[in-house]
Amino acid sequence: MIKRLTLILLATWLTLHAAAQANVHHDIYPRTSVDKDISASGSRAPLVVLIHGWSCDSSYWSAQLPALREHFDVVTVDLAGHGKTPATRADFSMSSFGRDVVDVVAQLPTDQPIILVGHSMGGPVAVEAAVLLGERVRGVIGVDTFASIGTPKPSEAETTARLAAFERDFSGTTRAFVSQSFFRADADPILRERIANDMASADPKVALPSIRGLNDWDGTQRLPLLKQPIATINADQVTLDAARLQRYAPSFKLITLAGQGHFLMMENPARFNPVLIDTIRTMLNRDRSNDQRVDVSASR
DSSP: OHHHHHHHHHHHHHHHHHHHHHHSOEEEEOOSSOOHHHHHHTOOOOEEEEEOOTTOOGGGGGGGHHHHHTTSEEEEEOOTTSTTSOOOOSOOOHHHHHHHHHHHHTTSOTTSOEEEEEETTHHHHHHHHHHHHGGGEEEEEEESOOTTTTSOOOOHHHHHHHHHHHHHOHHHHHHHHHHHHSSOTTSOHHHHHHHHHHHHTSOHHHHHHHHHHHHHOOHHHHGGGOOSOEEEEEESSSOOOHHHHHTTOTTOEEEEETTOOTTHHHHOHHHHHHHHHHHHHHHHHHHHHHHHHHHHHHHO
């Protein structure tokens, strides 16, 4: 009887887990060119997983797809409650969003080296996913993120006070906040308005607990768990102390694109894309070098 009950519970868990995987919307974009070295070795092309930020969705990476696909397979993800993925749960912590990414990766070929790229809130989500995925992930790249790691966290009272305006008028407060905080004065007004309106249309039942989840995330505790190299490509609107982050992740590298706003990948893709591709290649080459050193050591 106990054995039968155990089997029923296991089958139920597997069914629910499979349903959760199916609910995380993602799009797969195969590489458009042929790498002779990869073809000759018989290995698969590296895979880049793009993770959006708070109250955004996978479409925010559209300007990166053509350039990335010349070199890599690409997957874009809509986190729970964003884009085409429904909000079927109440937990919108960074670890929960990280499991969304893990669920997507679990459906992909297991022999592809993976680089996780996360914009804004997507940076902590990428860290959480990398910790869970282990050696499948060869590197984590943030985009205008991680600046608050190691700085004093707001108190619960401060967080509650800041969220009060969003709770009273989510759409209006979000529109004003995005317009005033995420863009430089010389930003494209059409892009500014489009992003502000889009983020203002997000579901408050997802957006508000996501803010709390982001505020609760402690990078000083999570970065030391990373075994992979980590970097971030940031604008210069908010200062990030690279030395501070290197206390928690010695491999951390900061790349600054001066004169850009928070959505630098959308504002200036012609400038951003080559930097992203170069950062991905650097991580993959470092990984190959490490593999070669292991092979040499094993043969001695």
